[in-house]
Amino acid sequence: MSDRAAKGSPTLEDVAREAGVSRATVSRVINGIRNVDPSIQDAVRQAVAATGYVPNRAARSLVTRRADTVALVVSGASADEGGAEDGGGPEAPLGGRLLADPFFGRISTGVVDWLRRRAMHPVLMLADSADARKQVVSYLRQGHADGALLVSIHAADPLPETLVAAGVPCVLFARPPRPVPVSYVDLAHRDGGRLAADHLVARGRQHIASVTGPLDVLASQDRLAGFRDALARHGHPYVPCEEGNFTLESGERATSALLDRHPEVDGLFVANDLMAQGALHVLRERGRSVPGDVAVVGFDDSSAALSCRPALTTVRQPIEEMAAEMTRLLLDRLDQPGARPTSVIFEPTLVRRQSA
Amino acid sequence: MSDRAAKGSPTLEDVAREAGVSRATVSRVINGIRNVDPSIQDAVRQAVAATGYVPNRAARSLVTRRADTVALVVSGASADEGGAEDGGGPEAPLGGRLLADPFFGRISTGVVDWLRRRAMHPVLMLADSADARKQVVSYLRQGHADGALLVSIHAADPLPETLVAAGVPCVLFARPPRPVPVSYVDLAHRDGGRLAADHLVARGRQHIASVTGPLDVLASQDRLAGFRDALARHGHPYVPCEEGNFTLESGERATSALLDRHPEVDGLFVANDLMAQGALHVLRERGRSVPGDVAVVGFDDSSAALSCRPALTTVRQPIEEMAAEMTRLLLDRLDQPGARPTSVIFEPTLVRRQSA
DNA sequence: CACACCTGGGAGAGCGCTCTCTGAGTGTGT
DNA sequence: ACACACTCAGAGAGCGCTCTCCCAGGTGTG
Numbered sequence: 001m002s003d004r005a006a007k008g009s010p011t012l013e014d015v016a017r018e019a020g021v022s023r024a025t026v027s028r029v030i031n032g033i034r035n036v037d038p039s040i041q042d043a044v045r046q047a048v049a050a051t052g053y054v055p056n057r058a059a060r061s062l063v064t065r066r067a068d069t070v071a072l073v074v075s076g077a078s079a080d081e082g083g084a085e086d087g088g089g090p091e092a093p094l095g096g097r098l099l100a101d102p103f104f105g106r107i108s109t110g111v112v113d114w115l116r117r118r119a120m121h122p123v124l125m126l127a128d129s130a131d132a133r134k135q136v137v138s139y140l141r142q143g144h145a146d147g148a149l150l151v152s153i154h155a156a157d158p159l160p161e162t163l164v165a166a167g168v169p170c171v172l173f174a175r176p177p178r179p180v181p182v183s184y185v186d187l188a189h190r191d192g193g194r195l196a197a198d199h200l201v202a203r204g205r206q207h208i209a210s211v212t213g214p215l216d217v218l219a220s221q222d223r224l225a226g227f228r229d230a231l232a233r234h235g236h237p238y239v240p241c242e243e244g245n246f247t248l249e250s251g252e253r254a255t256s257a258l259l260d261r262h263p264e265v266d267g268l269f270v271a272n273d274l275m276a277q278g279a280l281h282v283l284r285e286r287g288r289s290v291p292g293d294v295a296v297v298g299f300d301d302s303s304a305a306l307s308c309r310p311a312l313t314t315v316r317q318p319i320e321e322m323a324a325e326m327t328r329l330l331l332d333r334l335d336q337p338g339a340r341p342t343s344v345i346f347e348p349t350l351v352r353r354q355s356a
Numbered sequence: 357m358s359d360r361a362a363k364g365s366p367t368l369e370d371v372a373r374e375a376g377v378s379r380a381t382v383s384r385v386i387n388g389i390r391n392v393d394p395s396i397q398d399a400v401r402q403a404v405a406a407t408g409y410v411p412n413r414a415a416r417s418l419v420t421r422r423a424d425t426v427a428l429v430v431s432g433a434s435a436d437e438g439g440a441e442d443g444g445g446p447e448a449p450l451g452g453r454l455l456a457d458p459f460f461g462r463i464s465t466g467v468v469d470w471l472r473r474r475a476m477h478p479v480l481m482l483a484d485s486a487d488a489r490k491q492v493v494s495y496l497r498q499g500h501a502d503g504a505l506l507v508s509i510h511a512a513d514p515l516p517e518t519l520v521a522a523g524v525p526c527v528l529f530a531r532p533p534r535p536v537p538v539s540y541v542d543l544a545h546r547d548g549g550r551l552a553a554d555h556l557v558a559r560g561r562q563h564i565a566s567v568t569g570p571l572d573v574l575a576s577q578d579r580l581a582g583f584r585d586a587l588a589r590h591g592h593p594y595v596p597c598e599e600g601n602f603t604l605e606s607g608e609r610a611t612s613a614l615l616d617r618h619p620e621v622d623g624l625f626v627a628n629d630l631m632a633q634g635a636l637h638v639l640r641e642r643g644r645s646v647p648g649d650v651a652v653v654g655f656d657d658s659s660a661a662l663s664c665r666p667a668l669t670t671v672r673q674p675i676e677e678m679a680a681e682m683t684r685l686l687l688d689r690l691d692q693p694g695a696r697p698t699s700v701i702f703e704p705t706l707v708r709r710q711s712a
Numbered sequence: 713c714a715c716a717c718c719t720g721g722g723a724g725a726g727c728g729c730t731c732t733c734t735g736a737g738t739g740t741g742t
Numbered sequence: 743a744c745a746c747a748c749t750c751a752g753a754g755a756g757c758g759c760t761c762t763c764c765c766a767g768g769t770g771t772g
Contacts, residue, residue: 415728
């Protein structure tokens, strides 16, 4: 069993000798079996078992020019970069916000789940600075991975274009900010905003406002646009807004500001659950009951939605399924490099709980 | 720039021709420069730039027998396995609890952060079933990764022993349940328990109880043991306990049970922050003020500790640093395979907030 | 009965890199 | 003056695998 430690693991050659056939035949049996006599197949398989043979990945990759690995790149700006940045609110002491975000956990769950059916596993890469981005590109160009799953948040992120230009097959999570010939999965964020608006109106709310996500993020813009459109159709021409940056603390701050300016608010759409949790804190402090005085609708259906009291009514994003689909698209792309880019858009759903 | 797509990227040979030297010399320049004339070094570097050369990882790995990659294995039982399992509480709808846990996010932050200084990146693997575990072992034996960082939760997990037996260099996060000659990092969980006990006593609490983690997890046992020992020293011979499984819902359930049996409780140590959040919910429902009527101390200092109201006083586990150290140990091990296994134990600290 | 055709298996040429070995050139010691 | 070390660059042998030939033997056809 510990041949490996012993003195170099057995090679194809060893197996071939053991089975009394040629290297080529063993190779044929191990990969898709093409025209090999069943009795010889058996002999080879026995020899493999006897020698404890495991194919050497590097040698195979060298000739097939495939790594059988994909990169999962989490991209976003960090402190050393320009662009919209939260200054490290109360949830930042953990350092490296990107991976600590439950959002990322849900994505990797979906990715890993799908990949391992093909005995593949993702290489985790963080692209949070110009340097890191360079590293990612070079890593991919070295052929260590066949393609990339790119989770990019900010609209200013150059990585999607860079990778596509470098000829690296990739699939994005979320529509690229500028048009790029690349596949992606996304959520119909506008529909999500509409769902929230319809629900608040159905609950009889008259003074409806929103805490938005950072407006340099496409998803935030779309959620807000969908929300506004739907409210307009319900006869609400103006929607008070305050911008947050998806952190708990920013949700508290934005909600406070909103209530100061518009104390009459009785319905609130918050662009993610974490900020919605912050909104609940502020409302409680101010003695406003939820959903009695103010109904609150969140977005994501993350674990935060369940750990609040009252539990959040929220717009669910099927992140795991989206991540799985993203992975599927990349694998398809690798199987047939010629294919045209595609996009798959998922529909959000409203999850009703106590807050609205 | 898109040489790659063009027709096979340039090889060492191409660079050598361009620079007018031999392949070997180019290789010497590209790796640690050993005895190469400065003027020739320049020529080679220019040729590299001119051709856009990027070394082929597979070819290099084939001869060096190093993959320059490590695996980050997250191991734990899942529904299809025996062993202590929560039935999928309210936080489970996301599927695949393991990666969605913020705990994992913090670990990967620490790992990635350290690895990329060496231009390395982790391959993410989930070992949540016998099949998946087999896949992990085979993957490592194929030489796709040089070693493994193993985050294993349950005491019954066979993976640590399997990997060590297979001769795969690895480092564990948390002490292995059975003695195995392997390096690991861990927290002084007993000291954490003691910290919580001392704090509750200092706050003048007389009736102190605990919601524990699953007792098949070493860390849970140790936290409880340390807590009990310290209380005994303070003259509290008996500590009412209720077992949870680290989920919010189990924290609620355990706290309810505890309060039913011991309504006099005025100090509570909960073995992780998520369950502590559940405890706060129950206390609020029962009209017990925190910290007035009951003081609550959590464990971890996760983001949950900050999103509660009142914010949790908690025992901080420096997970990112522990993960970074784990990574460092593995890299050391890879650099000098002969070295003896080591262990590094981190000290917890008490973070005081509102709940106690 | 000669010819083409198909099937199953072996021989061998690389994939792109590293690294040892060899040898030419340049100093040093006696 | 010669032997000796020492420095630096090239030649070339693989690492373990895949895959394209190519050939042997069996089957079908005119």
